[in-house]
Amino acid sequence: MLLENILGGEMYLASEVKSVIKVASTTKVYRLSYRGLPPSPGQFFMVWIPRAGEIPLSAANYRDGELVLAITKRGKITSYIYDRVQAGDRVYLRGPYGRGFNPPCENERSLLVGGGSGLAPLLFLTEKIRDRGGRCDALLGFESKGKAFFLEEFEALCDKLFITTEDGSIGFKGIIPDALKQILQEQNYDVIYLCGPEPMMARIINSVQRIGLRLEASLERYMRCGVGVCGTCILDPLGLRVCRDGPVFPLEVLLKIEGLGRWWRSFDSRKIPI
Numbered sequence: 671m672l673l674e675n676i677l678g679g680e681m682y683l684a685s686e687v688k689s690v691i692k693v694a695s696t697t698k699v700y701r702l703s704y705r706g707l708p709p710s711p712g713q714f715f716m717v718w719i720p721r722a723g724e725i726p727l728s729a730a731n732y733r734d735g736e737l738v739l740a741i742t743k744r745g746k747i748t749s750y751i752y753d754r755v756q757a758g759d760r761v762y763l764r765g766p767y768g769r770g771f772n773p774p775c776e777n778e779r780s781l782l783v784g785g786g787s788g789l790a791p792l793l794f795l796t797e798k799i800r801d802r803g804g805r806c807d808a809l810l811g812f813e814s815k816g817k818a819f820f821l822e823e824f825e826a827l828c829d830k831l832f833i834t835t836e837d838g839s840i841g842f843k844g845i846i847p848d849a850l851k852q853i854l855q856e857q858n859y860d861v862i863y864l865c866g867p868e869p870m871m872a873r874i875i876n877s878v879q880r881i882g883l884r885l886e887a888s889l890e891r892y893m894r895c896g897v898g899v900c901g902t903c904i905l906d907p908l909g910l911r912v913c914r915d916g917p918v919f920p921l922e923v924l925l926k927i928e929g930l931g932r933w934w935r936s937f938d939s940r941k942i943p944i
């Protein structure tokens with residue numbers, strides 16, 4: 671069923687929640703029926719939950735009419751979804767939107783690096799790399815073992831899986847940028863794909879610049895329309911829109927973003943610290 675949206679011609683696609691599985695202390699995986707355009711890794715949907723609101727969410731996988739989302743409880747809308755949305759419920763989707771990751775070339779070795787809700791697009795990308803016969807490793811970071819998810823999925827798809835937790839409950843004790851520094855001393859990669867908290871990504875972007883690796887990162891911003899009209903997600907001083915020109919950007923662009931890892935703009939354009 672299609673519902674006409676007020677954004678002139680943009681359509682919502684009604685989608686039924688097929689299953690909900692809790693995969694970590696604050697994260698659930700939602701499998702949805704989906705008959706729209708296939709998303710590519712890094713693309714996102716604007717997901718509208720009646721009575722709660724609308725937020726951007728990345729595709730964590732798509733296959734045979736089923737879209738997978740991984741949602742981490744954060745504020746008002748994600749908490750509503752986490753606490754109330756169940757199998758059999760309907761949600762409404764616009765998308766897929768944005769520019770996703772450019773897959774590696776043949777014979778290139780990739781490292782996927784991420785944490786938290788950043789794991790959703792990275793898992794989808796890992797599946798695509800594997801489908802094409804590519805080689806990849808992953809470095810995943812979490813606060814603690816209780817917040818970790820998708821470990822088995824990444825383990826099944828990657829040659830090597832590196833894990834860090836801030837409290838040391840599994841994997842290396844520490845944070846992703848420190849673990850990455852060590853890994854890059856021992857392993858060779860052609861490209862790094864990043865998605866996770868922006869302060870972590872900003873540190874990595876600065877250090878990777880010095881060693882000359884190719885890198886792409888997916889950014890999160892407040893976004894209202896998702897289609898490049900409202901301007902909420904514009905990056906200073908470039909004027910690029912995260913929803914339309916991103917959310918995935920190459921290293922050359924990321925290095926020019928003012929305030930990367932330090933502040934975002936809110937819905938009323940105020941700078942708010944990340």
Ligand SMILES: Cc1cc2nc3c(=O)[nH]c(=O)nc-3n(C[C@H](O)[C@H](O)[C@H](O)COP(=O)(O)OP(=O)(O)OC[C@H]3O[C@@H](n4cnc5c(N)ncnc54)[C@H](O)[C@@H]3O)c2cc1C
Nearest residue numbers: 725726727728741742745746747748787790890891892893
């Ligand atoms: C491209 C993209 C892909 C994302 N993919 C995922 C994912 O796969 N899984 C996941 O768990 N999270 C994902 N997020 C983050 C998710 O959209 C935010 O966590 C969510 O919007 C927060 O809403 P809230 O009401 O729970 O939080 P609150 O902090 O209470 O938000 C307050 C208000 O701000 C808005 N808001 C907050 N953050 C954002 C944001 N980043 N963009 C737009 N509006 C926002 C909401 O409309 C909300 O009403 C993604 C964000 C982006 C930009």
